[in-house]
Amino acid sequence: MTTTYDPPPLTPVPAPRRRAALAVTGTVMTALGGLAAAAAAAVIVAFGSSGSLDSGSAEVSTSSAALVTDVAAMEDVDGIAAVTGSPTLRLSATSTGPSGVFVGVGPADAVTEYLSGVAFDRITDFSVDPLRLDVTGEPGVASAAPPGDQDFWVASATSQSVADLAWPVQDGDYQLVVMNADGSPGLTSTAQVRLELPNAFPVSLGVLIGGGVLATAGIALVVVAVTRSRRAATT
Incomplete structure (x- = not known):
């Protein structure tokens, strides 16, 4: 006689926790991207394009x-x-x-x-x-x-x-x-x-762009989390 066991069903992550995770991740990404962009901008201002x-x-x-x-x-x-x-x-x-x-x-x-x-x-x-x-x-x-x-x-x-x-x-x-x-x-x-x-300008410019992209993506995640929370509150 063969006994089979079905795996227990996966418990879905509650929607509020998913929204909170999105908001936290977005906030961290925005902060890190903003700090990186600010530091890169400061180097560019100080050293200019000539480095x-x-x-x-x-x-x-x-x-x-x-x-x-x-x-x-x-x-x-x-x-x-x-x-x-x-x-x-x-x-x-x-x-x-x-x-x-x-x-x-x-x-x-x-x-x-x-x-x-x-x-x-x-x-x-x-x-x-x-x-x-x-x-x-x-x-x-x-x-x-x-x-x-x-x-x-x-x-x-x-x-x-x-x-x-x-x-x-x-x-x-x-x-x-x-x-x-x-x-x-x-x-x-x-x-x-x-x-x-010598390489201060191109490196800082790359960090500035990358930091801006990271911060923008973080803001987008926060907006998604807030939008979903508002929709959930009205349903």
Whole structure:
């Protein structure tokens, strides 16, 4: 004798729960799409179609031996480069003194050791377009050893006219320095800083479009859920 068992019938999901699921899914999609689109739009506004954020030219000066600023500690630059292209920091500075001007990027601990006991100005905040600096003075002796004689710089340039530095950003903690080429105090220069992300515009444009599509689809789901709820309430 053979006994057969019929599977129990599937219990349909109640309509109110389906409508609630549609509404929740649509809300999440709308929020995520909106956030992605907003972030992409902000990058496009900042970097433009050229993929560069430029400070514009401005005069900077210090009565001390150097202007020093921290470069944000970077991690997984290769991962960033895979999306935006290799990030490059460019700095140009004009020389107004007889010794010429020096610009350099070095490991933070090496720069700190080099300028230990030397008076310099540390840039604590800045704004771009136009370039404005907030600085805090560090006390010490007037002059530093010539920066070009140091071997720890990962990128540097010295010129009697315009020193141009291009540094492919690397993982780690670095500092950016502008000085007279002989390390003497009293620097006045016209400087310009630019950060380049070659693929920032096409990637951000794609995210902007994708975020807009996702948000639109989410809104559509919410509208469907609300419409069904209203129909159910009238029947």
